[in-house]
Amino acid sequence: MITPEYLTSELSDQAAGHSSDASFQSAARTELLRAVDEACSRIPPLWPLRRFVAVNPFVGLGDFHFDKACALIRKVGRGELLMPAGFYLEQVEAGHVTPADIERAMHLRNSGERPESASELIDFLRRSAHASPSPVAAIETLADAIDRERGSEWAAFVVEEISKWCAAYFDQGQSSWTMPWRHLSLYAAWKRAAELDYNPEAAGIPGFRAAVATLPDEPWELIALAVDELDFSAGARTDFLHRELATIGGWSAYARFRVWESDMRGERDDALIHLLAIRLAWDVALNRVFRPKLTGRTFQPAQCAAEGSDLRIRVLMQLAYELADQRRLMRVLTSGSENHAAASPVPAPRKAAQAVFCIDVRSEVYRRALETVSRQVDTIGFAGFFGFPIEYVPLAHEHGEAHCPVLLSPGYRVRETLKDASVHELLKVYDRRWLHKRTSVIWKAFKQSAVSCFSYVEVSGLLYGLKLLTDSLGLTRPVLHPATAGVSPRHQERIGPTVTRQRGRLVRGGAVRETGIALSERVNLAQAALKGMGLTCDFARLVLLCGHASQTVNNPYGSALDCGACGGHSGEANARIAATILNDRDVRAALAAQGLRIPRDTWFVAGLHDTTTDEVRLFDLESVPHGHEADVAQLQSWLNLASRLARGERADLLGLGDLSSFDLSQAVEARCRDWSQVRPEWGLAGNRAFIAAPRERTRKLVLNGQAFLHEYSPEKDPGGAILELIMTAPLVVASWINLQYYASTVDNRLFGSGNKTLHNVVATLGVFEGNGGDLRTGLPWQSLHDGSRLVHEPLRLSAIIEAEEDAIERVIAKHESLRQLINNQWLHLFRIVPGGADVFRRRGPGNWVKETNWRFEA
Known part of the structure; x- marks a missing residue:
């Protein structure tokens, strides 16, 4: 560097x-x-608010083992990577962590240190929980030394x-x-x-x-x-x-x-x-x-230590806490293994619809609801950008934003347009949006200028008082999609992406560069996406590609609730582009020539799951071919019912569990428009597992919106290319999300952003907690805690993959960053025997230990 x-x-x-x-x-x-x-x-990156995405705060510490990183963070950051002793004691006294879990943790660590019994460790926790915290020796800057x-x-x-x-x-x-x-x-x-x-x-x-x-x-x-x-x-x-x-x-x-x-x-x-x-x-x-x-000891900034028995015991208890959670998770996961293993070889009847959702944990709840509503729908988990890494250029803009995981660079530039518009009509829309942007800039400058600030308050104060009153009563105006800003209502439904190649054209303020995707590239993207989804045969008449986004107001962290796979943006553009390309006759013909045949009566529909309200909107329905209207209407009916079920499941966590279905729908709609709402939804709080397996493995399981679910069938991936892609992209992203939530929970002062009600946006990049101090990183406390208990439990990710040992080990050996993530225990890796019930835990390179009844075999 x-x-x-x-x-x-x-x-x-x-x-x-x-x-x-x-x-x-x-x-x-x-x-x-x-x-x-x-x-x-060692410093992690922090994305600006307009495209805030979850970042592993320890991405630069990958070559440190988790245990060593705990000591380093204490020494360098004066922070914690572990919960206090009192937290672990509460877990033991509540029965969530058992002495057997502690014994298993000691067996797994096998550090060669003096063996201790579970009772000795629990006694140590009791003493530590009630003792005054001892000062931690840490590295000092000169300013620290002067202050001391x-x-x-x-x-x-x-x-x-x-x-x-x-x-x-x-x-x-x-x-x-x-x-x-x-x-x-x-x-x-x-x-x-x-x-x-x-x-x-x-x-x-x-x-x-x-x-x-x-x-x-x-x-x-x-x-x-x-x-x-x-x-x-x-x-x-x-x-x-x-x-x-x-x-x-x-x-x-x-x-x-x-x-x-x-x-x-x-x-x-x-x-x-x-x-x-x-x-x-x-x-x-x-x-x-x-x-x-200075009259005290000589300034020696590096001669400090942060390790000790307290840290070592808490590292052990963190592992025991995670083992207890894994014990419960694995029992649920393998409860349906016998049915999975004994699946009938007789081909199942063709499904009416297949729905591809993002692997985001919030999709788990909705997928389960949709499959509950109708057995004629199969759901599939895949990264929410659908394998299309694009830069999306909004209408009348010169530049766009990357709609793909931050680990990737956008390979294609796609422009938003007005469908079936004449040049005259298109220019009118350009002019209207350009005028809207310029007016907004001028109005902002007027409000904030030194000469007009007092007169502005004098003239507009009463009007803004009325606005504050209506906002406080939940009578706010509808939340507008960014794509509709400055566009008349009659044009809004016609706005969408175009994937055909377009040369640069003049727009107010500059020239738009060449956009679109060439046919050969569309074919390659379509093939890779379908293979990654495991969707290469048995297509339904309708295939829904459902991205996701949130809907909030007055929320600097709004993009954190959008699709991380789309770079902190809505998944709408990616879903619509993917559906357009997969419906393209030329693309289908080229795929068929390569052996991947999509039935002529299969139609791909783009949708968007609003994770705040659990509503799903379908796009481009005017393009649906004749004969599919009834199919689309049936799908929409199923989606409406699934939305009701999903809202009902999430209601308790939002404090709305006693409302009727209609009142609940109204309440969540009001929450997303409420400027004072600090918790419009829970986002990815509670995430703890990543599962790459066939849907049959998880279909009947209730995972409570806590698992990233990625479709993977080993038999469809003989060379291991799809497995490699899953382990090096979606798994890594899931780990980033998990570790951001983990870090923000264990030490919100160092890794989080504090109290959301005190946030002030600074430079449009981030927030201060209050009027100054350092730029805050991570998640606000309201995204983790409901006021009485932690909604997000500090657990490292448990990654569970249904694949053969050799296939997994080949991927790990090939990628150093992945190897560090796994070998240094930033996550826990398990594998399930394909089609079976046996589960193995990876303890080291090539060292997989079978677990029976969740106790280790010798």
């Missing part, structure tokens, strides 16, 4: 002060490069100042006035402003501006200077630099996102390096002012 040519001379000058040996100079330069690169790579010595709050002040600066520099249009140095690099702009900023001196750092003026002009020179001046051992550099970035973890994560995005484009962004330089510059300035006045 790092190739700074200009670092050479600075390090050479420093090395000359220690030794004239050229080999020392080279070693010093290499060591610093390595330390900075490793520290930066003098009782000051310089660490918080530094974070506040850097955060304020980053909000101004990275602002994406929220601020009315832009800073004058945005044309400079991040570090250069900060240095220019800091040389003029009197605030630190007013706060008590004399000579701050003069000190900044003497600092190097290049970030790498500053980093080298700081490493030398702060004087910590070379072996501790990585952890110390990690600690520096962790103090401004939110902005570090956003800078890491910029690096991630530029890497995906084959470009380079040094924002994270510059931010590290800014953070170190503050410590250098504080060092020059306060270091001579």
Whole structure:
């Protein structure tokens, strides 16, 4: 990631002060490069609010075993990867975790340490739960050391100042006035402003501006200077630099996102390096002012330890807690194994419909409801972008957003259009939308300008008072889909994607680049999608491709409730594009030539599942061929009934379980329009399992919306290509989601975003909790806790795959990041014998242990 040519001379000058040996100079330069690169790579990316997606907060710690990462987070982040001892004690006393679970956990760890009994561990928990927490020795920045010595709050002040600066520099249009140095690099702009900023001196750092003026002009020179001046051992550099970035973890994560995005484009962004330089510059300035006045122990930022018996016991109890949950999950999962194994070889009658849903855990509830309504419907689980990685360009826009998992780059650009429109009509729609956008910008500028703010309040205050009243009473206007903004009602139903190749055309503000997908590429995408779904034969007359989205207002985290597989967007565009391509006669003819025949009477229909209201909307029904009208009407009827069942199942968690079906429908509709609603839906709270298996394995199971369900039949994948795709994409994404929820639960201060009612959007990128501090990451507490109990339990993902051992091991051996995820126990991996009931747990490379009655065989 790092190739700074200009670092050479600075390090050479420093090395000359220690030794004239050229080999020392080279070693010093290499060591610093390595330390900075490793520290930066440990930072997870943070996607901006407009396309917020779940991110594994430990994505940069993959080469650490989970146990070691617990100690590292305590040392570097002053946070936790585990629940407190009292939590585990509650689980034991409630009977959720049994002594047998604890004994199994000790057997699984097999660490070679002194064996302990379950009763000894429980006694330790009781003592720890009622004892005052002992201080944790952690790495300190210089600001931390000064605060410990003098009782000051310089660490918080530094974070506040850097955060304020980053909000101004990275602002994406929220601020009315832009800073004058945005044309400079991040570090250069900060240095220019800091040389003029009197605030630190007013706060008590004399000579701050003069000190900044003497600092190097290049970030790498500053980093080298700081490493030398702060004087910590070379072996501790990585952890110390990690600690520096962790103090401004939110902005570090956003800078890491910029690096991630530029890497995906084959470009380079040094924002994270510059931010590290800014953070170190503050410590250098504080060092020059306060270091001579420190009377306590010498500042040694890396000579700290965070491991101990408390941590070791809690790691063991976390495993026992997860084993207890797996015991219950596996009993449910294998309860239908006999029926699955004894399935009749006689072909089943053709289904009336097949419905493909995203693997999102919320789909599990709806799929089960739909199959309950009618036995003539089969459901299939597949990634919600349906295998079409696109950049979707809205009508009258020049650029679009990626509608695919963030692990992928969009391979195709698809433009939104107005179907069957003349050039004159299309231009009228363009003009109307362009005018809508410009009016919105002008109105915002007027409201926020210094000269009009008081007159605006004088004139509009009463009108806004009326709006607040109606909003508070739930009488809000309908939530508009973004695609309909600035478009007349008679045109709204005709807006949709077009996959045919289109050359760039002039639009107000610029030219749209070439869009669409060539026929050969459409054929390849269609073939890959159908094989990934396991849908290569026995097609129904109707195949529903159902994406999903949420519907909320006044919710900065709204995109977190949308489809993660679509990059934090609605799955509508992907579903409609997939259906269009799979209905294409030319595509079908090419597929048939390759041996994949879709019956002539099979029609693909696009739909969208609103996860807030559980309604499903069907699209492009005017294109349904003659003879399928009754089929579509029947499907819509089944969907309406399934929506009622799904809403009823989710009602208790929303506190609406005592309402009638009609009142419940009205209530959830009101929730999604309520500007004060902090919990319009529960999102993916409760996720704990990923299952890749035939639907027959899970069809009759009640998994309570807690499992990602991906269709996979080993017999249809002799080469293992589909299994490889599942394990390296959907499984990894599910793990990212799971670990974000996990981290936000165990330490919301460090990994979450606190209280949603205190959120303030900053720079349109993220939120502050209150009026300042660091940019918050992760999930708000209201997405995890209902006020009396945790709705999301902190459990690492249990991944269960129905496949042969050799096939799974080949995939793991081929992909290092997946291997780290599994071998270092960031998730638990199981396999089920295809068509059978035997379950094996993976304990290490090639080491699979059969479990019988959920006790280990010798």
